[in-house]
Amino acid sequence: MEIFFILGIPVLLAISTFFMRKQRVFGIINCIGYLAVLFAGVSLFKGIISTGSAKAFLGFLYLDFLSAFFIFVISVVAFAVALYSIGYIRRDVGQGVISEKKAGVYYLLFNLFCFSMFMVPAVNNLGMLWVAIEMTTLISAFLVGFYNSKESVEAAWKYIIICSVGIIFALLGTILFSYAFSISGLSKSLNWSDIVPVAHILDKDILKVAFIFILVGYGTKAGLAPMHTWLPDAHSQAVAPISALLSGVLLKTAVYAILRFGMIIIKSMGFAYFAHLMILFGIISLAISSGFILVQKDLKRLLAYSSIEHIGIISIGFGLGAPLAIAGALLHVFNHAVTKSLMFFGAGNIVSVYKKHNMNAIRGVVKAMPFTGIMVLLGMFALTGFPPFSIFISEIMILTAAFTNGSYVMAALLLFFLSVIFGAFVYHFGKMLFGNLPKGMVVSGEPLSGKLAFLFLFSLICGLGIALPFIKKDLLWIAQRLLQG
Amino acid sequence: MFKIIIIILQLILFIIISPVLSGLISKIKNNIRMRKGQGILQPYYNLAKLSSKGEVVSETASWIFRITPFVVFASMLVSALLIPVFILRSPLNHAGDFLALIFIFSLGRFFLALSALDTGSSFGGMGSSREMFISSLAEPAFCMAVFAVSLQFGSTDISAFSGAHTIAVSSIVAGVTLFLVTIAETSRIPVDNQETHLELTMVHEAMLLEYSGRSLALIEMAAYIKQMILFFLIAQIVFPITLPVYGNLPQIFFWILWYLGRIIIIAIAVALVEVSVAKMRLFRVADFLGLAFVLGVIASVCAILGV
């Protein structure tokens, strides 16, 4: 069973950090460990596609397409981050930003963080789902406040408070779900696999209210506007590889939680209610993020707002509900995860060379770091939905579904905001990447592991764009299955 | 064989006759102004004098300056050959139609403007700039006139209106349009003034300032031919004559006086206009040609309405 590898390896690695003193060596071991996790994730995903859902560990774990997919996404990003961390942490240690011991703490937290994220899609019980998500918050708060500067501690505080409040509402929603379940005269259970088959007999009014709490609660964690406020702070202050994890997959785990409850809602009362709410939040997120991206000065905050934008797109995709849109949204989850990770790695490299977050002060990245520069350039276009990169495909799928659904206004808004965001990106990145180097700038080499991480992610970005037409059948099939629960 | 004769006759006609029109206009103007004025044949004397004189070429000038006289001359002669003069279908009628004529005119003008810039004198540049300004505004008016006429006769073929026809309103308006365009194109008052070499007013003459001797003669000749072509067109629109379809030359020689007399009427009209109005400021020319354009549109509308 691959799932034990997936959950076990991070735990083992976390324990072994106490015995490892050399961060260099540990970084590489860590990376190998996550390579194994990646393989396990892929084979799990494949296995689930062929066998359908599976329970494990006394029904404590429950795996179906959705969870296998999210585990796969997490494992991909986690591997990339582990790879990138080697060089990044080594550089930080080399520059004296953090001590050797703190590097060990980093790896400990990183592994715990990954473990908690892998737990989210794996658990069966909705209460445990909540616990796992809260765990991700608590652990990553340390990673956000890792550098112990005023800004990072402020960000960590806001992160932990806002997310905790949000998630408490999610717990409220969960309790209401269980209430709806209990008043329908069934035995007390919060297991998803028990609730879904009987979703249609649950009290609809209570479910409706409960879902609002769920949406606001997990939506806070997912970064849906207007509950997104913690997100740019936390993402901009976290250690660069962790920003990638936060943006790439942490948000998605919250989306996963919303989806889990959403599926119950869909089963119980049809699509409209779920769709309206998701699309509403999606559009608000897009609108707000586009404005902030436009006038942003901080590089990492810009990327954070872009995450809000993409979460908005994903939520619109799920909200639209056609198989094409669902497939698009799922793909978008993956595409955004890899692309945004790449961008955060690039931002990490840029910031560690220029020592600045302010984009107005960063010039000539392509000259200073040709490899990173070109990767960021291509990543930027990938992120804003240019072909031949993968996000284009998923956005087009969502747009197609929007038009086919006849929601023209929504589609027009989506196109409008995408254009604005694209313009803002080109505006910011064009100046930053090209142009002449600031005076007195020393050009230094880029670590190999960072380059490998870039190449790994970039091959996924490109590869998917090209390979997509050939995996089409599986994808739509999965989406279809997903809708049927 | 017959065609070749016609071509040669036509060439000779234009080369021989055209200068006299300028002389005539100048004579009429002078007479109206109560002056004696130069003789009608003065243009010929000028040409003869010029071709016997040596030539001064600016050291700044390039081969553009050298070839321009020939390009201008050739383009005007080609235009002249497109016009049916003796028979209904001019022998080279296949080479181009009424619309092509506009473009052939602009070929000569293009080179003339370039040659003016070539010498590096600021007069040349001024002339070139103004000439292009005026002609670019004259072109749509010209085009409108052509359209009006062609719409009336159902074809842009120049022979189409060279047969006999009744004079409709549209013909007259088109004729007037063409007349205004002619004034602009042949650098007459109120658009330009051929008689002065004052830098504030001159346009066409400024362009030619650096030319001398034989080259100047060729360019002058080309200008005469262009003037005659335009007069011919106006004449055929306003005072139509039935041209023989094929090979009835004697008939033409029979009424050659009236045939050429029409052109003289136009020439007189030009002279009268020249003496009765004042030269406009350059930027008023836009209004003048705008008027021509509007008239052209009116002519087209009349042609469309069939009046």
Next chain:
Amino acid sequence: MSDFFPKQFFLFDPLSLFFLFVIFIISLPSAVYSLGYLKGGYSSAKITLAWFLLLIFVLSMAFVVTVSNVLVFLVFWEIMSLISYFLVVFDTKHEKSIQAGMIYIIMTHIGTAFLIAAFMMLYKHAGSFDFNAIKSACQIMPGQTKNIIFLLLLAGFGTKAGIVPLHIWLPYAHPQAPSHISSIMSGVMIKTAIYGIIRFVIYILGVQSSWWGILLLVLAGITCLVGIIYALMVRDIKRLLAYSSVENIGIILLGVGLAMFFQSMNMPYLAILSMIAGLYHLINHAIFKGLLFLCAGSVYKATGTRDIEKLGGLIKKMPQTAVYFLIGAMGISALPPLNGFVSEWLTLQAFFLGALNIIGGAKVFLVICAAILALTSGLAAACFVKAFGITFLALPRSNYAKDAKEVPLSMKAGMFFLSLLVIVFGLAAVKIIKILALVSSSVTGFDISSMSFSFNNFTLSPQADKHIYLSTPLLALLLIVLGVAGFVIYRLFGRGKTIIYNTWDCGYYKIGPRNEYTATAFSKPFRIAFSFFLLPYRKTQKIRESFYHVKSFAYETYTTPVFKRYIYEPLLALIFKTAKSMRKIQLGSIHLYLGYIFITLVLLIVFIRQF
């Protein structure tokens, strides 16, 4: 649903092949040219990069015109935009190119957004992205939808083509790219947008009502005029050429719009004729604009400046380039017997025959369109007199021009080939029209077997019974013969000597480059005549020693960029203002942030019944 993915990838119909031909016939000489152009100016890595990008660029364009699936089309369309963006910002040294690239890619992306909307609506109705399926679905599509799709397509492709007022990016982007790329961008890339209009509006959607054509004609007329008027005003030679591209796109669209108009009136012959005119001008423009950009690149390479006020006298330093530029300029000014003349004549002829044959008020409209075309071609001639005259003639105005040297062989070869094409496409009009007639018939679906466009192998003759003829070979022959005759007369009759002497200097002691007419002065009459649109203003600065003695006097004249000032800037300002004010919701107060969550929750619960 599975029709989301393409089934059929390629389509090689006459239209595609025609565009493929256009792409390669411009790209090849440009590529040859770039051999010499890139050498010396760039590092070897950058040269490799340039070649790589060029290759992908050309390939992406080739795919754009040959794919047969909307989605795949979109992919290659975007790749084409992306690569051309990289090429625009290729000279990353200049802040200007970054700026230009930004404007370009943003405008292009906005255009693409419109296209996506249009394509999605097509998909909604056809249930497939394949051209064939969409084409057959379009026959039963409701009219209102068709209208909307048409407008979306027009906005989308119009942005790429540079239809006014969406042309704003063109004069920024084209000058900034390396010249062989400018040549391809201006010569070919913007034509892919025309391809899009023809393919999607005429071929797939099918022209539904006559106002489509009329709308396109109006836009095209405005585009012509605006393009050429701006071209007259600018003094950067590549910018001038870029504006002139706007103008020529207008002329091409006059042909295409007219074809659409006639198609909706069900007049096959005229539709075919107009389409031929449009396509002919398209390929002509590709040739001479490609040529002119290459020449401008040579000038830039030789002198290091693109400001024509600093040039002059290059005809002596770079005789071959001058000849090529002259040929290109003659072509673009529609001078007989070169290619631009033929296509403009055909367009005018199409207008004329249209005005003659249709019924009703549209006659006058067509006549006025023709007049606009005539005005445009007059202004274009003026513009290129300026471009050629100021750049190549008279004395050098600066040291840039003084030290210029002729460019290497590879660059000359590229220019030579294209200038040869300018002549060939002028003289071989009949052959070309026969081919274009095939292309047009495949697009419009009209049968051309009974139509004739030529009298014999040398003479064009639209509507044979009307005796309308045009024979460029004959004209060329006549011009040469009579020119030679003139020369003979000149030699025979003249006896005087030719003396080389100073230009007449009015008795002033020395005439030099500072006395020459400048480009700004040349365009002054136009600036004043079109002042209602150009809104010129001047800045003067006097530095006085005393009241009586002015030490120096600076005089600058500008024109107001109307579209930028009154459309784009307010729009951008509005967007930025909104975004800035939005920023106030996030000022760092955690209490406020918690409040947002609370309010969201309360609102959702209060309005729960709305969902």
Next chain:
Amino acid sequence: MQGIILFTVLASTYLMVIAKRMPALIRGFRYQSFCLFAFTLFAASGHDQPDLYIIAGLLFVLKVSLIPYLLYRIIKRIKVNEDLGLFINPQLSLLWALVFTYLSWIFSTHLIISNKITLTSMLAIAFFIVLAGLFLMISRMSALAQIIGLLVMENGLFLLASTVSGGMPFFVEIAIFFDVFVSVVIMGFFVYRINKLFTHIDVNKLSRLKG
């Protein structure tokens, strides 16, 4: 009996809403938690569920003793001003609290169509506690107040869970307790850090990150 306990829960919440200083707030929290403990014990004896005894025990150990103790320790250690920093003064806060009570009542009557008045009022009180917790977080400047607000919200949820669905599944409940405890520890840790870096724990002044 249940009614009396619920009333004390309500009263302790009001006490917290009007508290001006940290010790008072922590004391209020302790009362509230103790009431919940009593409530759970009562329910456990009523339903005869051994699970509930354990939960009640945990409640007592964690929320009544350990967490308040930790909080007191933090106050002592960081030696800052004990004021909570009120955006809204106690009188007005009380008014708000009353409004929230009313709103919660309306909300729960709408949510549950049930003739059992006790259930509805329990629900209302639970919602009110959640709201009061949020209110504390929004209207108090001190970082500690936010921790306590969060804990209050959590208490509300506990009450809600035990009223409407007879409590969460056992191991979920345990996990949640564990989670809450860890989060308090972590938040406390961050309060230390904030105090160290900023020399205050007024989170309203934490506004370096904008836009």
